[in-house]
Amino acid sequence: MKTTISYKTKEYHIDLSKPLDISIAVSGTKENVNAWYIDAPKISPHTDGDFIGSISAGSSTNFYDIWFNPHSHGTHTECVGHISEVHQSINRNLHQFFFLAEVITIAPSEENGDLVITKNQLKKLLEDKVPKALVIRTMPNSETKLNRQYSNTNPPYILEEAMDYIKELDVEHLLVDLPSVDKEKDDGQLLAHKAFWNFSGEVRLSATITEFIYVKDAIADGSYFLNLQVAPFENDASPSRPVLYKIE
Numbered sequence: 001m002k003t004t005i006s007y008k009t010k011e012y013h014i015d016l017s018k019p020l021d022i023s024i025a026v027s028g029t030k031e032n033v034n035a036w037y038i039d040a041p042k043i044s045p046h047t048d049g050d051f052i053g054s055i056s057a058g059s060s061t062n063f064y065d066i067w068f069n070p071h072s073h074g075t076h077t078e079c080v081g082h083i084s085e086v087h088q089s090i091n092r093n094l095h096q097f098f099f100l101a102e103v104i105t106i107a108p109s110e111e112n113g114d115l116v117i118t119k120n121q122l123k124k125l126l127e128d129k130v131p132k133a134l135v136i137r138t139m140p141n142s143e144t145k146l147n148r149q150y151s152n153t154n155p156p157y158i159l160e161e162a163m164d165y166i167k168e169l170d171v172e173h174l175l176v177d178l179p180s181v182d183k184e185k186d187d188g189q190l191l192a193h194k195a196f197w198n199f200s201g202e203v204r205l206s207a208t209i210t211e212f213i214y215v216k217d218a219i220a221d222g223s224y225f226l227n228l229q230v231a232p233f234e235n236d237a238s239p240s241r242p243v244l245y246k247i248e
């Protein structure tokens with residue numbers, strides 16, 4: 001199922017029957033990816049007195065409750081509501097769902113004992129490209145990213161200067177395979193989040209950050225179309241499923 005997209009001055013061809021899903025699913029297991037010091041997600045039959053919402057326990061249907069946190073347990077997309085006192089909902093702020101995207105791969109560099117993504121690394125990889133969405137895959141890229149328990153591991157993060165550059169390029173949707181764009185323990189500074197949303201100026205309300213993606217090695221760096229949608233929760237963040245389509 002092929003389609004042609006006219007965007008700005010060009011035409012692009014993509015094949016809708018070849019989606020490249022870069023999300024991490026949420027399962028109710030201890031092996032589920034996790035960050036921010038909370039329990040694993042739970043997916044279990046709803047109970048009420050003698051009632052157990054599971055066909056194997058005699059119910060007519062499977063009727064499961066789910067407990068999870070979007071920031072901790074899988075691919076999620078967040079808006080400025082993640083760092084603002086005023087409530088902002090990702091479901092209300094994400095209005096479009098297809099974007100020209102660039103996939104890049106970066107080995108974070110060591111600085112003061114941390115692993116960081118720098119402005120120079122981004123500049124070299126992006127050259128003269130101006131994508132609306134930027135997908136950053138970090139190296140090493142092992143499949144253990146699907147199950148990693150990130151709490152207290154000080155994962156790599158994006159330097160403020162690098163995020164200022166991303167904002168200056170007018171990237172509206174940033175996707176990373178990390179639990180956060182900021183340092184795990186930064187005393188609430190959130191420098192990269194604040195730079196991305198232009199928090200101290202005219203706030204970029206429709207800009208989004210997607211964390212905990214997984215871009216497998218078979219997906220090459222380059223230009224794609226991205227379909228990005230969230231489960232319609234009125235919350236700062238919601239589970240999402242970013243899907244790439246190769247430009248043919």
Ligand SMILES: N[C@@H](CC(=O)c1ccccc1NC=O)C(=O)O
Pocket residue numbers: 036071179180181182183184185186187188189190
């Ligand atoms: N680094 C922050 C915490 C933080 O970034 C955070 C905490 C809970 C859930 C998500 C977080 N950041 C995600 O992007 C701090 O040390 O206060």
